[in-house]
Amino acid sequence: MTANDDLRTRYETAFMPNYGVPPLAIARGEGCQVWDADGDSYLDLIAGIAVSSLGHGHPALVEAVSAQVAGLAHTSNLFLHEPEVLLAEKLLELLDADARVFLANSGTEANEAALKLAIKYGRTNGRSYFVAAENGFHGRSMGALALTGKAAIRDPFGPYAIDVRFVPYGDAEALKAAVTEECAAVFLEPTQGEAGVVPPPEGYFAAAREICDATGALLVADEIQSAIGRTGAWFAFQQERGAAVPDILTLAKGLGGGLPIGACVAFGPHGSIFAKGDHGSTFGGNPVSAAAALAVLGTIEKEGLLDHVTAVGERLAAGIAALGHPLLEGSGVRGRGLWRALVLTADRAAAVETAARSAGFLVNALQPAAVRLAPPLILTRDQAQSFVDALPGILDAAAKEN
Numbered sequence: 471m472t473a474n475d476d477l478r479t480r481y482e483t484a485f486m487p488n489y490g491v492p493p494l495a496i497a498r499g500e501g502c503q504v505w506d507a508d509g510d511s512y513l514d515l516i517a518g519i520a521v522s523s524l525g526h527g528h529p530a531l532v533e534a535v536s537a538q539v540a541g542l543a544h545t546s547n548l549f550l551h552e553p554e555v556l557l558a559e560k561l562l563e564l565l566d567a568d569a570r571v572f573l574a575n576s577g578t579e580a581n582e583a584a585l586k587l588a589i590k591y592g593r594t595n596g597r598s599y600f601v602a603a604e605n606g607f608h609g610r611s612m613g614a615l616a617l618t619g620k621a622a623i624r625d626p627f628g629p630y631a632i633d634v635r636f637v638p639y640g641d642a643e644a645l646k647a648a649v650t651e652e653c654a655a656v657f658l659e660p661t662q663g664e665a666g667v668v669p670p671p672e673g674y675f676a677a678a679r680e681i682c683d684a685t686g687a688l689l690v691a692d693e694i695q696s697a698i699g700r701t702g703a704w705f706a707f708q709q710e711r712g713a714a715v716p717d718i719l720t721l722a723k724g725l726g727g728g729l730p731i732g733a734c735v736a737f738g739p740h741g742s743i744f745a746k747g748d749h750g751s752t753f754g755g756n757p758v759s760a761a762a763a764l765a766v767l768g769t770i771e772k773e774g775l776l777d778h779v780t781a782v783g784e785r786l787a788a789g790i791a792a793l794g795h796p797l798l799e800g801s802g803v804r805g806r807g808l809w810r811a812l813v814l815t816a817d818r819a820a821a822v823e824t825a826a827r828s829a830g831f832l833v834n835a836l837q838p839a840a841v842r843l844a845p846p847l848i849l850t851r852d853q854a855q856s857f858v859d860a861l862p863g864i865l866d867a868a869a870k871e872n
């Protein structure tokens with residue numbers, strides 16, 4: 471039995487079946503390359519779901535985390551520490567805004583903090599319901615799940631304690647009709663990630679800002695997947711028309727470069743909604759994760775990765791578009807920067823994922839006809855090209871396989 475199969479068998483016995491059994495045991499990584507338990511190597515084009523921003527084993531991350539864990543790994547929120555202060559200050563500097571930060575351990579927790587802020591805002595102002603988008607994804611806790619517009623994962627665990635009304639994503643008229651002066655907050659992804667890397671029509675986010683301004687509802691941008699350079703900007707909302715700033719912004723995934731950290735940022739007066747005792751987290755903003763996030767942000771700056779992501783992403787998309795393969799719909803690709811979905815003409819995403827793996831590339835079958843690419847931000851032009859070169863063969867194999 472191979473080392474992969476041995477671990478997979480033991481995993482299946484020891485773990486709950488909620489993830490099924492993943493296809494590979496990954497043993498180590500370096501840059502954009504990973505090796506499985508049997509020593510086979512792959513180009514990592516998914517980065518642990520848009521998380522490993524600096525790839526694997528980046529010296530800046532290794533040094534920051536190693537030094538921090540050796541010096542001080544944990545304080546709890548009974549004490550503060552310099553890395554979390556530096557991180558919050560850095561986020562505010564990047565946002566260039568009057569805002570306040572809460573640090574959590576995950577995206578779900580960042581959204582949970584945003585939801586509690588919005589609930590408190592609503593209670594204070596006579597606002598009782600929330601609006602979110604169909605097919606949106608905000609996490610798996612009972613609060614975040616209540617906001618998640620994907621029936622298959624939401625419905626089995628309802629009913630929910632909060633009233634959430636869902637609107638079709640990208641339809642500004644539907645949003646306008648749903649948001650009244652009784653609405654506490656609108657939760658939106660600037661581009662829907664789990665739904666298939668689906669950007670909204672031009673102007674949608676600006677329209678959402680106007681609708682919230684007109685009614686007094688808070689606009690919450692869930693940038694857990696889209697921020698920290700993923701689209702070639704620090705925050706995806708900055709690329710939308712008018713760069714309308716949300717009232718609350720949530721971050722996680724790429725922020726820690728692989729260490730667990732989430733952030734909820736509230737702008738202007740909303741930064742003071744939580745009073746002492748309203749919210750907390752034992753591990754949130756721990757020194758090691760904060761040091762990791764600082765290393766990620768510092769490296770993106772120092773290595774000019776925002777421009778790099780834009781350039782490599784455009785080249786990747788152009789390369790895919792030029793293939794004109796029958797399994798690719800239209801240009802074959804949507805999204806921005808290094809956050810893309812291959813768009814298929816048939817429900818062959820799972821077969822594409824498998825064929826890509828056999829060819830040495832890790833990608834993710836995100837939807838039946840959409841395959842996600844979210845590589846480390848350090849992906850080189852040559853690495854992107856190697857995938858484009860291999861793609862026709864991968865798609866041929868996927869089209870044939872049953």
Ligand SMILES: *Cc1c(COP(=O)(O)O)cnc(C)c1O
Nearest residue numbers: 576577578607608609663694695
């Ligand atoms: C991944 C994701 C979440 C949940 O984050 P976790 O870290 O898995 O809890 C929430 N919202 C969006 C948009 C995401 O992509």
